Amino acid sequence: MRYSLDFNWLWDGMGALAYGAGTTLALTVSTSVLGIVLSILGAAARRGPYPWLRKVVGLYVEIMRNTPFLVQLFFIFFGLPSLGIRLDPITAAVLAMTLNMAAYTIEVVGAGLDAIPRGQKEAAQALGLRPRLVFFKIILPQAIAIIFPALTSQIIIMMLESAVVSQISVRELAQEADLLQSRTFRSFETYLVATLIYLSMSAALRRLLFAGKRRFLGAGLA
């Protein structure tokens, strides 16, 4: 079989792919913010005073880490409506991605919090700072600087996994590529271009995050 690559469709498909890439980025950003907030709460609960809450969070982490993301997504999108909870595809995607990401980052954030010496907290308290300020101004920034590389990888992994939400027809990059190839009959080229876009997005995101870290958290830490 002779086959020659044909990229003529690309010019017309550019807009759709750019829109899809934008949606992928929006999903990644909202998931990262929600997921990190959730994992700070989860890590706090894991170290909190209530044994039942510690157990519940532990169980949640185990369940999420030992089942496929695609199954979690289908359970939320197709399964929850039978309990009367009906979600539109984007909400279901953000919910599934956030819950999945948090299960991985709860441990990461927790490890960061544990790595800060007790003396830091005591010193801050000695200065008369209120407990909340001690946490947000002294403990958390240092913890985040320590876990930054792990957090960055997790954000990028989540962006790559988000390709799967095309299966509940969220119009992100993979779904736009799907729609394009069914119109152009150029599946290989379309998926190749989409893959290269993902590759450049993950490289760019990594650089951007590390540049942001140097700007806001300083290069000296960790």
Next chain:
Amino acid sequence: MIEFTFWDILRNLVFATRWTLLLSLAAFAGGAIVGLAILSARISKTRWPRSFASGYIALFQGTPLLMQLFLMFFGLPMLGFRIGSWTAAVCGLTFYASAYLAEIWRSGVEAVPRGQWDAASSLGLHRLLELRLIILPQAFRITRAPTVGFLVQLIKSTALASILGFDELLKTANAINNATFEPFKVYGLVAVIFFALCYPLTQYARFLEKKAAFG
């Protein structure tokens, strides 16, 4: 609508699990073989195999597995191979696994003390033989925990083969769901089965990690 009892659903899902297991095993075996080749290129003394291997790893770790599987599914026929979803899934997961395994094992090779290399070369061995007899066995022992951890990742990833139309656990679940309209029950059971496959391995990886930490 067809009448399916709970046991009918469970039995069909458990039967389909054997394809999930087989796919995981095939991808792990294939990934280990290709991964070893990538690893030896990655730590080669010559420059171009090293850059090839790091490019390969960056490519597979920087793109979604779903796109890799699609490219395999649509790309191989383009080269003249007519393939089914099973071959495409095995090939796609093999390449994906090889990139991760090569990187995990490389961290083990780097953790082997320098003196081991020196001692090996003082025996006058060929470099590949040094690697096989002296360095790799130690590197594997060091990286047992992350290797088992990655196996969990790989088992979960086989769910994506359902999108290519391969009849593993999730694809079977989709079919049952279309017949019964009980997604809560069906996908809940799928999650339980995956959990039953993965959780023991996760615990084993944790045990290995603890053992390694205490020497």
